[in-house]
Amino acid sequence: MAIFEGSVSDEASAIIARYPQGHERSAIMPLLYLAQSHQGYLSREALQEVGGLLDITTAEVEAVATFYSMYRMHPTGEHLVNVCTNLSCMLRGAKDVFAAAQDAAGVDQGHEVSDDGLFSVHEEECLGVCDFAPAVQIDFANHDGVSPERMRELIAELRAGGVPSPSRGPSMESFRHASRVLAGLEGEAG
Amino acid sequence: MVEFERRLTRDWNDPSVVGLQGYVAKGGYAGLRAAMAMGTADLIQVVKDSGLRGRGGAGFPTGMKWSFVPQDTGKPTYVTVNYDESEPGTCNNRELVERDPHRLIEGTVIAAKAIGCHTAFIYIRGEYLWQSLVLQRALDEAYAGGYLGTGIAGSDYDLDIVLHRGAGAYICGEETALLNSLEGLRGQPRLRPPFPAVEGLYASPTVINNVETLMNVPDIVARGADWFREQGTEKSPGTKMFTISGKVERPGNYELPMGTPFRVLLDEIGGGVLGGHSLKAFTPGGSSTPLLTAEHIDVHLDYESIAEAGSLLGTGAIMVMDETDCVVAAAERMVRFYAVESCGKCTPCREGSWWATRVLNRLENGYGREGDIPVMHDMGTNIMFRAFCALADGTASVINSSLKHFGDEYEEHVRLGRCPLKPEPAVEEAVLGA
Ligand SMILES: Cc1cc2nc3c(=O)[nH]c(=O)nc-3n(C[C@H](O)[C@H](O)[C@H](O)COP(=O)(O)O)c2cc1C
Ligand code: SF4
Ligand code: FES
Numbered sequence: 001m002a003i004f005e006g007s008v009s010d011e012a013s014a015i016i017a018r019y020p021q022g023h024e025r026s027a028i029m030p031l032l033y034l035a036q037s038h039q040g041y042l043s044r045e046a047l048q049e050v051g052g053l054l055d056i057t058t059a060e061v062e063a064v065a066t067f068y069s070m071y072r073m074h075p076t077g078e079h080l081v082n083v084c085t086n087l088s089c090m091l092r093g094a095k096d097v098f099a100a101a102q103d104a105a106g107v108d109q110g111h112e113v114s115d116d117g118l119f120s121v122h123e124e125e126c127l128g129v130c131d132f133a134p135a136v137q138i139d140f141a142n143h144d145g146v147s148p149e150r151m152r153e154l155i156a157e158l159r160a161g162g163v164p165s166p167s168r169g170p171s172m173e174s175f176r177h178a179s180r181v182l183a184g185l186e187g188e189a190g
Numbered sequence: 191m192v193e194f195e196r197r198l199t200r201d202w203n204d205p206s207v208v209g210l211q212g213y214v215a216k217g218g219y220a221g222l223r224a225a226m227a228m229g230t231a232d233l234i235q236v237v238k239d240s241g242l243r244g245r246g247g248a249g250f251p252t253g254m255k256w257s258f259v260p261q262d263t264g265k266p267t268y269v270t271v272n273y274d275e276s277e278p279g280t281c282n283n284r285e286l287v288e289r290d291p292h293r294l295i296e297g298t299v300i301a302a303k304a305i306g307c308h309t310a311f312i313y314i315r316g317e318y319l320w321q322s323l324v325l326q327r328a329l330d331e332a333y334a335g336g337y338l339g340t341g342i343a344g345s346d347y348d349l350d351i352v353l354h355r356g357a358g359a360y361i362c363g364e365e366t367a368l369l370n371s372l373e374g375l376r377g378q379p380r381l382r383p384p385f386p387a388v389e390g391l392y393a394s395p396t397v398i399n400n401v402e403t404l405m406n407v408p409d410i411v412a413r414g415a416d417w418f419r420e421q422g423t424e425k426s427p428g429t430k431m432f433t434i435s436g437k438v439e440r441p442g443n444y445e446l447p448m449g450t451p452f453r454v455l456l457d458e459i460g461g462g463v464l465g466g467h468s469l470k471a472f473t474p475g476g477s478s479t480p481l482l483t484a485e486h487i488d489v490h491l492d493y494e495s496i497a498e499a500g501s502l503l504g505t506g507a508i509m510v511m512d513e514t515d516c517v518v519a520a521a522e523r524m525v526r527f528y529a530v531e532s533c534g535k536c537t538p539c540r541e542g543s544w545w546a547t548r549v550l551n552r553l554e555n556g557y558g559r560e561g562d563i564p565v566m567h568d569m570g571t572n573i574m575f576r577a578f579c580a581l582a583d584g585t586a587s588v589i590n591s592s593l594k595h596f597g598d599e600y601e602e603h604v605r606l607g608r609c610p611l612k613p614e615p616a617v618e619e620a621v622l623g624a
Contacts, residue, residue, distance in 0.1 A: 020266075021310055023392055025374035029357055054374070066534075067376040068357035070316045086278045087477060088435035088509050090523055125360065126278035126477075127317055130435035133444045140319040143239075145285070168288075169320025175247050181323070182355055184314055189323040189498055 003038045004049050011185055018184075025054050028064055030183045032071050037180035041072040043160055070182070072175075077113045077120035079158050080175040081105060082137040083151075085123050088130035093147070097134045098123050100148035118159060120175075132167070139178040141166035155162040192446065192454055194421055197429050198405055199445040202289050208324070208363055210331040213292040218335055219407030225300045226345035228411070230261065232302035237407065241427040246272055246363075246400030247504050248476070249426075251494050252407075258387035259305045261557040268370065269310040273401045274363035276315055277417065278527060279475035279507030282431035289319050290405070291328035294587030299342065300411055302349050305397055309350050313368050314356045325556045326353055360531040364579055365398040367533065371396075378533045402431055422448035423477045426492035427599030430503075435550040436472075436510040439466040442586055448492040455491065456510070465471035465513035467591040471595065475504020477524045480591035501591070516611040517596040518603055522550035522590050528585040539582035542573045546589060553600065556608040564602050566593060 004012050012031060019026040031053060035046040047061045048183035054061075056185040065071045072080075083089075083098040098121075100108065105119035113120050129135035129141040132144030136151065143154060157164045163171045170190045206212025213219070225233055226330040259267055271294070286293055294312075302310045314322050329351055332338040340348045350475030361367045362377040369391050371377035390396025406428060406527055410418050426448040432455055435441040439461030446455060456462065456469065463469050469484045474491070479502040482489065489499045496503045511520060515565045529543035546569050549562050566589055574586035593600060602610040 020392070023373070026354075026372060028374040029355065029371070032357070033355070041268060054298075064374065068316075068359050069483075085523070086527055087473075087520055087523055088279055088441075088522075091436040091509070091511065091515060093381070097566055125530060126280070127274060127378050128275050128281045128284050128315065130279050130433060130507070133441065135433060137317065143322065149343070164533035166320075169323070169434060172319070180321065184322075184355065186352065187319075188322045189327045 002049060003035050003046055004053060006039070008034070011183075015183065016053070016138055022148050026055065028054060030053055030063065030067055032061075032168075033179045033183035036071060036183065037176050037183060040078070041074055041076050041174050070176075071133055074112055076175055077107075078118050078174050078176075079120070081119060081121045082124040082127070082140075082147075082154070083121070083126045084125065084135040085135070086126040088126070090137075092133040093136040096148045098137065100151040101136075101155065104152045119155070126134070127181040138164065138166075139171070139172035140182070141172045141178070142168055144168075160184050161164075192450060192458070194429070195445045196432060197421075198290075198293075198402065198446055199411060205289075207244045207290055207292070209326070209553055210253060210328070210335050210337075212294060213290075214335075217412075218292055218298055219343070221411040222296045222299050222337060222458055225303050225411050226343050226347060228283060228303075229582055229598050230304055230306060233300065234412070236415050236612040237304070237410055239416070240410045242403065242410060242418065243405055243426065243493070244400055245402035245406075245430065245505070247277065247502075248479075248496040249503065250440070255300065255387065255399070256304050258386065259395045259397060261306045261395075263395060266309065266392075266397040267305045267307040267497065268391040268394055269298060269307045270391060270396055270398045270399060271310065271312040271404060272363060272365065272366065272368060272398055273296055273314040273318070274368060275401070276297075276360040276363050277478060277505045277507060278504040278524065279435055279473060279509040280433055281478045282433050282506070282543070284321055285443045286327055286401060286405055286431065290451050291325050292332065293405045293408060294325070294401055295328055295332050295337065297407040298351060298600045299337065299349055299405055300407050301397060301399060303347055303397070307397075308323060308348055311352050311354050311372060311391070313354050313356060313362070313372060313431070315362075316355050331355065332619045337591070341610045359533075360527075361533045361579075361581055364581065367579075368398065369396065371593065376533075378535050398523065409621055422608075423494070424426065425494055426503075430491070430506050432491065434508040434510065437467065437512040437515065446491065449490045451487050451496065452491055452508075453487050454588040455508070455603060456487070460510075461514050463510060466512065468513060469510065470513045471511045471517060471520075473504075473507065473509045474499075474501050476507040477509070477527065478502075478580075478587055480587045481595060483595050499597075514611060516554065516590050516609050517549060517599050518554045519609065519611075523545065523556050524588045525550055525585055528581060528588075532581065536578040536582075539577040539585065542569055542582070543585045545569065546573075546585065553603045554609055556603075558604040558607070562604060563593070563597075
């Protein structure tokens with residue numbers, strides 16, 4: 001089924017209108033977020049549709065989509081758990097936090113999604129929260145100074161169907177919800 | 191404690207400034223009002239006179255950058271705010287906007303007015319999801335309050351600001367990669383010249399400035415260049431945001447006058463090295479700047495003094511390591527970052543960073559070979575200044591500076607066949623593992 005139909009197609013038009021006339025291609029990044037918010041990743045069909053909206057080839061869209069780590073090219077867990085292990089976080093024990101996340105979520109090294117489809121776990125580069133290391137983002141909402149024990153609690157809460165309150169900013173219900181916020185279509189600063 | 195006048199952080203304990211009313215009540219948008227009555231030449235001149243230098247890493251004089259923009263080409267001009275903040279160890283732009291978003295909008299409007307621009311962009315890294323919402327709310331308020339849009343603050347000047355979210359790529363902080371990304375292309379750097387000031391976004395004259403740089407501008411316009419120079423040093427005037435993190439008691443973002451001794455930041459403000467340990471090494475300006483050591487604890491934090499000590503002020507991001515931390519492990523993690531983030535355009539960076547990561551990884555894990563250290567020296571020399579953009583100089587800086595200051599520690603890894611800072615494996619384990 002096509003993504004950009006009906007109200008979604010109106011949203012796509014509004015996104016394109018953010019950019020100066022003649023420079024519609026600048027809208028590709030928010031459009032990819034919008035597509036991702038529907039499928040939880042970017043399928044071949046999604047790339048084709050975005051290409052159609054911008055009058056560029058699927059290959060050109062794919063070249064952009066694969067360049068950035070926040071676009072997922074494969075089905076992703078309902079929740080995306082990102083653990084920074086860059087230096088400031090590593091010095092404060094991030095490797096153990098990452099291991100705890102993989103273990104608690106049931107995502108083995110080299111696997112993308114847990115068997116129950118709930119989680120993807122990524123080792124991340126500096127998230128810009130070095131002052132609260134080790135830094136974790138769940139569906140791009142921040143959790144500060146996370147210990148391995150706290151990591152397990154967070155994952156248990158998600159598994160029980162809850163949404164843990166982030167250290168700052170609004171809660172994100174899921175990876176797909178966060179993708180919609182990243183498209184600039186909703187979200188309150190709080 | 192250091193006595194100084196807070197500028198960028200003066201309202202950090204007042205959450206009301208996050209809203210437009212609170213910001214205006216504290217004197218906000220006074221610089222913007224003054225700027226509306228000033229011509230291009232005067233605006234550029236006051237910023238030149240202030241000596242403000244770009245806070246994004248390179249320290250390029252801001253007024254001079256603005257003056258390079260030709261305003262008579264018949265093309266539009268653009269201001270692009272670099273809020274990609276992804277240099278490891280750096281998070282001051284994040285907090286500046288969280289706590290005072292209107293100051294960034296005000297600085298952006300003034301920069302735009304100075305180069306006759308009517309559409310500006312803020313490129314924010316995707317991971318700053320909440321910050322993008324804080325900023326969007328402030329932008330909406332500024333439009334409603336007449337500080338953006340048509341006829342700004344009663345003048346005949348119009349400006350729109352578009353918020354653009356990135357999607358997780360460190361290289362997009364490099365200004366020409368940022369422009370490609372904003373144009374909807376892969377975020378790879380462009381050949382220069384032409385420089386963005388002449389041919390930037392949409393092949394039009396473009397100014398790219400860091401968030402902290404622009405947040406200094408409103409006060410410079412409202413209070414004057416001499417006021418700005420009252421703090422800091424002759425060549426590095428003003429205050430600077432520093433992020434101190436890693437093995438420190440009180441990690442955080444702190445504003446200090448340029449030229450403040452590092453010892454003051456570490457001991458008085460940061461509360462000293464975590465847990466009473468001793469300082470071993472630190473990055474003065476993010477992971478791309480050469481490591482300094484305990485020997486450099488008295489270095490002053492300004493462009494010139496840090497250069498004299500053999501490093502760079504960079505983003506002012508200090509990551510602290512203590513005597514229990516292994517420099518080879520740290521180098522491995524930092525170089526792996528550059529390997530992951532390399533855009534793949536050129537060979538020394540794409541291949542060199544991967545190979546260096548592999549060698550560092552085997553050294554740290556006890557598989558170091560006799561020739562590994564010369565190989566590391568070789569790679570450092572062959573990457574430095576030989577790649578297409580400055581990302582790879584970061585890779586080489588980690589390699590070269592860690593070898594320079596901690597060559598013995600590298601040798602120990604090879605000699606012992608393990609990391610000397612990790613506990614020695616128990617005998618059985620060592621035998622079984624062999
Ligand atoms: C790999 C790389 C990453 C960079 N990342 C950033 C960044 O995240 N933010 C930033 O302001 N400048 C960054 N820069 C520097 C920019 O290219 C540019 O010099 C800066 O935005 C100019 O603004 P300023 O003059 O106000 O400092 C980066 C440079 C390189 C080479
Ligand atoms: S140095 Fe690295 S990041 Fe820069 S252009 Fe070359 S490959 Fe890309
Ligand atoms: S090093 Fe982990 S957030 Fe910066």
